[in-house]
Each structure stands twice: as C-alpha cells, then as structure tokens.
Amino acid sequence: xxxxxxxxxxxxxxxxxxxxxxxxxxxxxxxxxxxxxxxxxxxxxxxxxxxxxxxxxxxxxxxxxxxxxxxxxxxxxxxxxxxxxxxxxxxxxxxxxxxxxxxxxxxxxxxxxxxxxxxxxxxxxxxxxxxxxxxxxxxxxxxxxxxxxxxxxxxxxxxxxxxxxxxxxxxxxxxxxxxxxxxxxxxxxxxxxxxxxxxxxxxxxxxxxxxxxxxxxxxxxxxxxxxxxxxxxxxxxxxxxxxxxxxxxxxxxxxxxxxxxxxxxxxxxxxxxxxxxxxxxxxxxxxxxxxxxxxxxxxxxxxxxxxxxxxxxxxxxxxxxxxxxxxxxxxxxxxxxxxxxxxxxxxxxxxxxxxxxxxxxxxxxxxxxxxxxxxxxxxxxxxxxxxxxxxxxxxxxxxxxxxxxxx
Numbered sequence: 001x002x003x004x005x006x007x008x009x010x011x012x013x014x015x016x017x018x019x020x021x022x023x024x025x026x027x028x029x030x031x032x033x034x035x036x037x038x039x040x041x042x043x044x045x046x047x048x049x050x051x052x053x054x055x056x057x058x059x060x061x062x063x064x065x066x067x068x069x070x071x072x073x074x075x076x077x078x079x080x081x082x083x084x085x086x087x088x089x090x091x092x093x094x095x096x097x098x099x100x101x102x103x104x105x106x107x108x109x110x111x112x113x114x115x116x117x118x119x120x121x122x123x124x125x126x127x128x129x130x131x132x133x134x135x136x137x138x139x140x141x142x143x144x145x146x147x148x149x150x151x152x153x154x155x156x157x158x159x160x161x162x163x164x165x166x167x168x169x170x171x172x173x174x175x176x177x178x179x180x181x182x183x184x185x186x187x188x189x190x191x192x193x194x195x196x197x198x199x200x201x202x203x204x205x206x207x208x209x210x211x212x213x214x215x216x217x218x219x220x221x222x223x224x225x226x227x228x229x230x231x232x233x234x235x236x237x238x239x240x241x242x243x244x245x246x247x248x249x250x251x252x253x254x255x256x257x258x259x260x261x262x263x264x265x266x267x268x269x270x271x272x273x274x275x276x277x278x279x280x281x282x283x284x285x286x287x288x289x290x291x292x293x294x295x296x297x298x299x300x301x302x303x304x305x306x307x308x309x310x311x312x313x314x315x316x317x318x319x320x321x322x323x324x325x326x327x328x329x330x331x332x333x334x335x336x337x338x339x340x341x342x343x344x345x346x347x348x349x350x351x352x353x354x355x356x357x358x359x360x361x362x363x364x365x366x367x368x369x370x371x372x373x374x375x376x377x378x379x380x381x382x383x384x385x386x387x388x389x390x391x392x393x394x395x396x397x398x399x400x401x402x403x404x405x406x407x
Contacts, residue, residue, distance in 0.1 A: 045207045047101045048150065049091060050118040051084045053275040053283075055143075061276050064239065065124045067182040068141075072278050081278040086187055087119055090199035099202060114151040115207045119161075119198050120144050120275050122246050122262070126178040129355030135173055138358065139165045139181035141194040142246055144262050145201050146275070146285065154286040155273070156209050158262050160250040161198040213291035213405045215252070215325075216261035217245045225300030225320075233357040240361075244296060244321075247365050251372040252294075258406040261287050292402060293330060297322040299338070301360040306344065317356075318342040319364040323371060325399060334399045335375075337392040341367035375399065 054061035054068060062069050074082045091101055101117065123142040128135050142162040148155045163185050169177065185194055220241040222230070230237050245263035253260045264271045264287060272284045299320035306314040324336040343363045347354060374382060378396040383389050 044098055044100050045115065046113055047099050047147070047205075047207055048114075048116045049088060049101055049103045050116040050150065051277055052081070052087050053118050053120045053277045055120050055122045055273065055275060057274050057282055058276055058280075060274075064242070065121060067126070067179050068121055068124050070179070071183065071186065083186060084278055086193075087195045087198070090193070090195045091117075091202070094199040094202045096202050099205065099207070114149050115156065116148055116150040117205075118146050118148070118275065118277070119195065120146050120262075120273075121194075123243055124182065125243075126173075126181055127355060127358040128173045129358065134168050134170060136355075137165075137167045137169065137173065137177070137181060139167075139178075139185060141182065141185045142250065143194065143198070145198050145205065146262070147205060147207055148285055152286065153283055155261070155288060157206055158260060159198075159201040159204055160246075160253055160260075161194060161201050162250060163192065163194040163197055165192075209288070210259040210406075212259055212407055214259050214261050214288045215292040215294065215403070215406050216287070216290035217248055217263045217294040217296060218290065220245050220263075220296045220298065223297060223299045226298040229301045229357075229360065235357060240298070243361070244298060244364065244368070247368050248294070248296060248372070251369050252375070255369075255372040255376045256403055258403055260406075261290055289328070291328050292334070292406070293326050293328065295324040295326065297324075298364070301363070303356060303360075312346050312348050315345050315347060315359075316342050317345060317359045317363045319360065319367045321364070321367055321371070325402075334402050335392075335395045337388055337395060339367060339371050339387050339392075341370055341386055375403070 052072070054065050054072065056064060068083075072081065072083055076082060076085060088103060092103075121141065121143040123140060125140040126137065128137045130136075140162065142160070145159040145161065146155055147157045147159075165181055165185055165188075167181065185192075187193060188196075191197075222237055222241070227237065229235075230240060242263070249260050249263055252258055262273055264273045271287050273287055274282055274284055276282045299322060301320070302316075302318040304316045304318075306316045308314065318340060319342075320338070320340045322336070322338045325334045326332060327334075341363060343359075343366060345359050370382070370386070374387075374392075375396060378393045380390070380393060383392050383396075
C-alpha cells in the first residue's frame with residue numbers, strides 16, 4: 001500500500017539524510033508545496049486557462065518526458081484531453097475570488113484582457129534500485145504555473161510546484177510500472193497529484209508584472225569530474241543541467257520568495273521558453289529580462305564507504321557546486337563561493353544494482369536546498385563546514401539586500 005506524506009523540504013531529501021543518519025525505505029508520496037505570504041492575488045482579473053504543456057519543442061519533450069508525452073495524447077469521449085481536463089478540475093475547484101479564471105482562450109483578446117495561465121512540465125523522472133529482493137521506486141514531476149500575456153507571449157510570473165512518489169514493489173520494473181507511477185502523480189487522489197499542488201499555488205499568483213527585480217539561473221556548467229560521473233552512469237548531461245537549474249529555482253522561490261524567471265537552456269537577456277501544448281501548438285514565450293543572473297557550476301560527486309558489518313554498509317555521497325550571483329550584465333559580483341554537502345545511505349547486505357546515480361542526484365538536490373536556505377538565513381557553523389566560512393557569510397549578508405529588491 002502506498003502511504004502519503006507531506007514535507008516542506010525537497011522531496012528527494014526524504015530518502016537520504018545528513019551524515020551519521022540512516023536511510024529508511026518508505027513507500028509514499030512526498031509533496032513539495034509551501035504557501036508564502038510574500039505574494040498576493042490582484043483584484044478580480046480575467047485569466048484565461050491555456051491548459052497543460054511540456055517544456056521544449058516536440059523533439060525535446062519526447063525525449064525529456066516519454067511517459068507524459070504519451071499521456072498527453074489521451075482523450076475523453078468528447079475529444080478533450082484527459083490531462084487538461086484533470087488540470088482544469090483542480091483549477092476550477094480552487095475557486096479563488098480574486099482570480100476570474102475562464103476555460104479556454106478568449107476568441108477576441110484585447111489589450112488589457114489577454115492574461116493566460118498554463119501549467120508547464122519541466123521534469124519527469126522514474127528511478128529504481130533493488131534492495132533485498134525488493135525494488136525501490138522514485139517518481140517525480142516538477143513544473144511551473146506560468147502567467148503570461150497571450151497576445152505578446154510575454155511571461156508575467158512563474159510559480160513552481162512538484163510532487164514525488166516513493167514505492168517498493170516485488171519484481172522487476174517495466175514500462176507499464178513506470179507509466180502507472182507517473183499516471184498516479186497526475187490523477188492521484190487525496191491532493192497528492194501535481195495538478196492539485198499547482199492549484200494550491202493560485203493564491204500566490206499575481207497577474208501584473210513584478211514591480212521589483214527578477215532573478216534567473218542563466219547558466220549551468222559541468223566540470224570534468226562531474227562529466228566523468230555522468231559518463232560512468234551513461235547519464236545525459238543536458239538532463240542534469242536542466243534538473244539542477246529547475247531545482248535551484250524552485251528552492252530559491254520556496255526559501256527566499258523571490259520574483260524568479262524559469263531557466264531556459266542557453267538563455268541570455270531577452271531569452272524565450274518553448275512550451276508544447278496538448279493540441280500540438282508550440283508557443284515561444286518571452287521571458288522577462290533578469291536583473292540578477294545566477295551561474296551554477298556542478299564541480300563533481302564523491303562516494304566513500306564509511307562503515308560496514310554483516311548486516312549493512314554505510315556509504316557517504318557528496319556533491320560539490322559553485323554558485324555565482326551577478327548583476328544583469330555580469331559586471332558586478334554579489335556572490336561567488338564553493339559549496340558541498342554529504343549524505344549517508346545505509347545499504348542492506350545482499351543489495352544488488354545499488355542506484356548510485358540517484359543517490360548522487362539526491363545529494364545534489366539536498367545541497368541546493370541547503371544553499372538556498374543559507375541565502376535566506378546564513379549560518380556560521382554550516383558555512384564553516386560546507387563552504388568558505390566567514391568569506392561566504394559576508395557575501396551572503398550583502399546579497400540579502402539585493403534579493404530584497406526581487407520581492
């Protein structure tokens with residue numbers, strides 16, 4: 001039986017804990033959603049429901065979202081798309097009085113009445129590993145509510161939402177099992193679907209451009225050690241780059257409540273984001289110009305045996321990253337520091353096909369959560385252990401005033 005748990009932390013951190021803490025295998029669904037009082041809905045304004053979309057063009061989305069791409073084509077008897085119907089059900093049930101959400105785009109949009117809303121999927125993942133004859137499964141869906149002007153295709157705001165499901169099954173994992181997990185994250189009950197979580201974002205939505213400044217991840221680089229790890233596990237570098245960027249943006253939003261612009265591969269000032277909708281339409285959405293630019297460098301990963309006995313072995317996984325935050329033209333540097341973080345995974349004796357790559361990713365995402373927490377409230381002890389101590393703390397103190405302008 002699948003059990004449901006809610007957490008304010010990034011879903012991945014549920015299966016790995018800081019050093020000297022054991023991993024426990026839990027079947028369940030970890031929901032990433034935290035309400036913030038930093039954003040308020042505007043007085044009643046028309047917002048037209050544009051539906052569900054996959055980030056990227058057809059070729060990119062087919063590769064990045066193989067299961068969601070198939071589900072996206074499923075229709076009801078009346079010809080409407082199942083996923084869009086499910087999303088609309090949650091949006092309609094949210095019933096927020098200050099948002100007059102209308103189904104379908106208006107036939108005659110006019111200036112001042114062309115604000116649209118869509119949920120754009122940015123990451124789909126199913127990973128597994130065998131433990132004592134059982135198969136542990138982790139499934140994820142991450143996306144953004146995008147508010148944009150349909151007439152100009154300019155993005156007004158973005159609000160991330162994500163959901164994760166953990167389960168343990170007997171036997172091997174096949175495509176049918178994977179599809180069942182992802183389907184459950186779309187159509188699951190008890191508020192554990194990604195659409196339910198997206199609907200809970202609606203009270204935060206503003207339908208007017210931010211009066212403050214915007215911040216965006218504009219680059220994610222991989223150093224040689226990181227590339228070697230990807231090669232060892234036959235992992236796609238572009239998938240990791242997108243995942244790191246999306247996760248950093250999600251946690252930056254959650255922990256700092258900033259006006260965040262979604263990451264766009266190869267982005268520059270005035271970049272665009274492609275979104276492919278269920279009917280096949282691809283919109284090139286114009287993103288706001290970032291006032292502050294984030295450059296991330298994934299430096300590498302490390303695995304080390306910490307302890308072992310006849311029952312289990314404790315393995316340490318570490319991730320290393322450099323974070324630089326600069327001005328709109330990169331001429332001013334507000335933060336440029338290295339960070340690292342380590343987690344422990346206890347493996348039962350007899351475990352086969354240990355999923356090291358998923359453990360590395362979980363560690364990296366935990367590191368991202370910790371970094372964005374430090375950006376919000378610097379902690380001397382943490383920074384001394386996992387960064388450059390006072391040097392990084394001084395930069396973070398100065399950065400706090402910069403980020404205040406993005407709220």
